[in-house]
Amino acid sequence: MVTRSxxxxxxxxxxxxxFDTDDGLEVFKLQLLSLTSIPPDEQKLIGMDENRVVSDKSDLVAISDKLRLVSINEEQQETSTAENDELLKPDEELARMLQAEECAAPEDNGKVEGRLRTYVSxxxxxEDPQRQEAARKTVPIEELEEKALVSLAKEGNSTPSKNEQDHAFLLQLLFWFKQSFRWVDAPPCDGCGKETVSHGMAVALPSEIQYGASRVEIYGCNFCPIGSRFPRYNDPLKLLETRRGRCGEWANCFTLYCRAFGYESRLILDFTDHVWTECFSQSLGRWLHLDPCEGVxxxxxxxxxxxxxxxxxxIAFTKDGVCDVTKRYTRKWHEVISRRNIITxxxxxxxxxxxxxxxxxxxxxxxLSVxxxxxxxxxxxxxxGLHSTDIASTSLPGRLNGDKEKAVPVQIPxxxxxSQGFEVSKLGFGCMGLSGVYxxxxxxxxxxxxxxHAFSKGITFFDTADVYGPHLNELLLGKALKQLPREKVQVATKFGITGRRDPPRITVKGTPEYVRSCCEASLNRLGVNYIDLYYQHRVDTTVPIEETVxxxxxxxxEGKVKYIGLSEASxxxxxxxxxxxxxxxLQIEWSLWTRDIEEELIPVCRELGIGIVPYSPLGRGxxxxxxVxxxxxxxSFVANHPRFVGENIDKNKNIYHxxxxxxxKxxxxxVQLALSWVLHQGNDVVPIPGTTKIKNLDSNMGSLGVKLKVEDLKEISDAVPIDQVAGDSNSGILMQWQWKLANTPPKHSKSEL
Known part of the structure; x- marks a missing residue:
């Protein structure tokens, strides 16, 4: 091991x-993530002495101790801004170019006009019927129509008008598009399918220029000589085929879909680096903001x-003209106008x-009159709207409240x-609630x-158990796994609890025979060949833990389990x-109002190099x-939970407030503040909140964007004094299986038997 500075x-x-060089480049990049907030897959390191890119194959002992770090995204943006100055930019590149011209003479209006007219084109x-027909052919229309009617029925609208049906269909089109289009930072290698790094730009081929790709990004592969080309197509007809890109391609293609189904649509260009869509909703009588990249x-x-x-x-672009809609997207117009200096x-x-x-x-x-x-x-x-004190827009199902939620897309680390090398997403997903309970x-x-949806956003760690359902939750996750790349998903499940609801009764088993039978059954229900992380759900206090483990x-x-975990163990x-x-x-309850593990359990786990997976990190909701x-x-399971009943919940409301x-502040x-507090407890802490709503899932992921300092964490902790939390953390049926009571009998040697 060589330690270098x-x-x-x-x-x-x-x-x-x-840095200890034996840990490898990946760990080094994770350290840089904590310092710069640049995700590892967007980092490009260059040795300043030899001006050479540092890769996984580089000798970390021999490279320069002076490194330059650049963001691949920023590098691409700078390169693309400098090239093809007069050509159409497919997304945020025009925005950056215009922003860079803020120091130019305001009276140079011809340049601005030329570029805006390009977007009109x-x-x-x-409006091309051929493009519209091609778009419609790719959409499962009947399925989306049915989902639209179901969503309206859930809102209590069983006899919707034509305008209401059209509005609901538009939203289902947005959700479908979000799942069917793919975001690309660096495309996989065309040869081996592995990761690539940017190698600059190339001249477009005639077949690429045919579909408006005036720019082509080149990516090299660290594992084979092939690499990949990434043409930045402007023609939405081609995007119907490739179904990938960045925000420009996403908005370009989605706006075509909207027009294909008869919606009056606009392409919206934000000069500071984003593109999205607006459609006129006859149901609402106004233009509706739609961001296909975010599904918002x-x-x-x-x-x-x-x-x-x-x-x-x-700026909004449509066949009927161009409109400045900045005021729809700000409540700080006095600040915005001070930055608007490209043109008077x-x-x-x-x-x-x-x-x-x-x-x-x-x-x-x-x-014209209309x-x-x-x-x-x-x-x-x-x-x-500029004078509105309510930052949130009209309350519609699925909408995130932008003034309160950190809705910025986050890279999930x-x-x-x-300490055995098990890699997961920093935020997991607890599947239990999908099968009831709450x-x-x-x-x-x-x-x-x-x-x-969770997987598409970067969550790869999914938690279930045989007792959830029972069995139904594992079956559900198994169905989802058939539609996901198994090797990129980390599945955690558990054994050890059996019971019934009526009357409530729980039995815990940890005998070797039971362990094996449960594992075989879970493998079958999940439809997998191995379980990434297999927990003992509760400790059987009648069986020596040595026998269970x-x-x-x-x-x-035998390869049926990769890693072993415990839950609620002493x-x-x-x-x-x-x-x-x-x-x-160790899976254990840990949240702002359940912190009794901090003095005993957490130090033991960190001493032994055991990761911590908090369940109920939001205090059971x-x-x-x-x-509140x-x-x-x-x-709901919590309907009779001690902290949610009678005078206890009345007292606990003060904590919430x-x-x-x-x-x-x-x-x-x-919810994001509480989850962020858990996430900030250490790099070895991976909470697994669950939900049945995508908007709540997105909100949970947004908690990764909430940055808290040491003094913030203390202030938040102090706001929830444990001695002021009313009610036990467990209900009666689980009290006897909590970690404080989870010692097992000693294992006897053969000579003692």
């Missing part, structure tokens, strides 16, 4: 990093309040009016759970969609188990408002 230069900062492609709708404050973007110009406001208004007039040339007076009337109504709406079970199709060790040796049991075979993870701002379902107050929501 590196000086890493990034932008105007220099970081000193001490772009949106005219959406009617949440215009997403960017300024959720992503903390410093907006300048947000008077000149911009005149320019947009002239372009719009040209677009409408040849329209009948009747059509459009002008709508333009005036929108102008008044935008002005009213990869972390090592335990609410009624969700239909399998909905549960599978939620699991797939001894059988688990055999399952590891310190003594953990130590004895770890002596038989390394324990990778309490910090999401369960029992929303009622507890009668069939304190966290709610702190959440406002951090410009987030109580």
């Amino acid at each position: 590196f000086q890493v230069h990034h932008n105007d900062s220099t970081f000193g990093v001490d 772009q949106v005219l492609m959406y 709708y009617d949440n215009p404050m997403l960017y300024e309040s959720g992503w903390n973007k410093k907006l300048t110009y947000v 406001e008077t000149a911009l208004s005149a320019l947009l009016a002239n372009v719009t007039k040209d677009c409408r040339r040849g329209f009948t007076s009747q059509v 459009l002008e009337d709508r333009d005036e109504k929108e102008r008044q709406e935008l002005e009213r 990869r972390v090592k759970l335990g 609410n009624s079970p969700v239909p399998d199709d909905d549960g599978i969609s939620i699991i797939k 001894g059988e688990l060790k055999k399952l590891v040796e 310190p003594d049991t953990i130590r004895r188990a770890h002596a038989v075979h390394p324990i990778t993870a 309490f910090f999401g408002g369960r029992g 701002v929303e009622s507890v379902a009668p069939n 304190r966290i709610e107050s702190l959440a406002k 951090h410009q987030t929501s109580p």
Whole structure:
């Protein structure tokens, strides 16, 4: 092992990093993630002495101790801004170029006009009947129509109007598109399918230019000589085939889909680096914000309040003209206008009016009258919106509240759970609730969609157990796994609890025979050849832990289990188990209002190199408002939980309101603040919150974007004094199986028997 000290230069900062070279480049990049917030797969390291890119094959002992760190995304953006200056940019590249021209003379309006007219030409492609028909052929129309009707029925609307049906179908089209299109940072190698790194730009081939790819990004492979080309296609017809890209391609293709189904649609260009869509909703009587990259709708404050973007110009392009809609997306107009210096406001208004007039040339007076009337109504709406004190837009199902939620897309980090090399996403997903417990079970199709959505966002660690359902939860996850790449998913399941609900009764088993039979059954239900992490769900206090873990060790040796975990185990049991075979993870309840593990269990786990997987990290939904701002379902597991009943819940509401107050201070929501607190407890902590709603799942992921300092963590902890939490953390049926009572009898030697 060689320990080296590196000086890493990034932008105007220099970081000193001490690193054991035996840990490899991946671990080094994780250290840099904590310093720079640049995800490992977007980092490019260059040795400053030899000007050579550092790769997985580089000798970390021999490379320069002075390194330059650049973000691959930033590098690509800089390169693309400099090239093809007069050609159409397919997405945020035009935005960056215009932003870079802020120091140019404001009176150079011809340049701005030329580029804006280029986008007018772009949106005219959406009117092509051939392109529209090609788009419609790729959509499961009947399926989306049925889902639209179901969503309306769930809202209590069993006899919707045509406009209401059209609105509901549009939202289902958005959700479908989100699942069917693929985001690309660096495309996989065309030869071996492995990861690639940017090698700059190349001249487009005639076959690529045919579909508007004036720019082609080149990516080299570290494992074979082939690499890949990434043409930045502008023609949505080609994007129907490739179904991949970045925000420009996403918005370009989705806007075509909207026009293909008859919606009046706009392509929206944010000059600070994003592109999305607006459609006119006849049901709402106004333009509707739709972001296909995020699967978010009617949440215009997403960017300024959720992503903390410093907006300048947000321009809408349609076949009927061009419109400045910046005021829809800001409540800080006085700040925005101070940054708008590409062109004077008077000149911009005149320019947009002239372009719009040209677009409408040849329209009948009747059509012009309708459009002008709508333009005036929108102008008044935008002005009213500037003075609104309610940052949230109209309350619709599935909408995220942009002023309270950290809705910025986050890169979910990869972390090592335990000390045996088990790599998982920093945030896991608890599947239990999909099969009931907190609410009624969700239909399998909905549960599978939620699991797939989590995976598409970077969550790869999924938790289940044989007792959930019972058995139904494993079966559900197994169905989802058939639609996911198995090798990229980490499956955790558990054995050890049997029982019944009526009357409630729990039995815990840990005999070797039972361990093996449960494992075989779980493998079958999940439809997999191995279980990544297999937990003993509760400790059988009648069986020496050595016998239970001894059988688990055999399952590891047979390849049926990769890693072993315990749940609700005592310190003594953990130590004895770890002596038989390394324990990778302890699953235990840990949240702001359940912290009794911090003095005994956490130190033992960290001493032994055992990862910690908190279940119920949101206090069984309490910090999401369960029992406070929303009622507890009668069939919910927590309906009779000590902390949610009688005077206890009345007392505990004070805790929620304190966290709610702190959440406002951090410009987030109580649920994100509470989950962020758990996430900040250490790199060895991987919480597994569950939900039955995609909007809540997205909110949970947003908690990774909430940054807390040491003093913040203390302030949050102090807001929830444990001695003021009313009610036990466990209900009566589980009390006897908690970790404090989970010692097992000693294992006798053969000579003693």
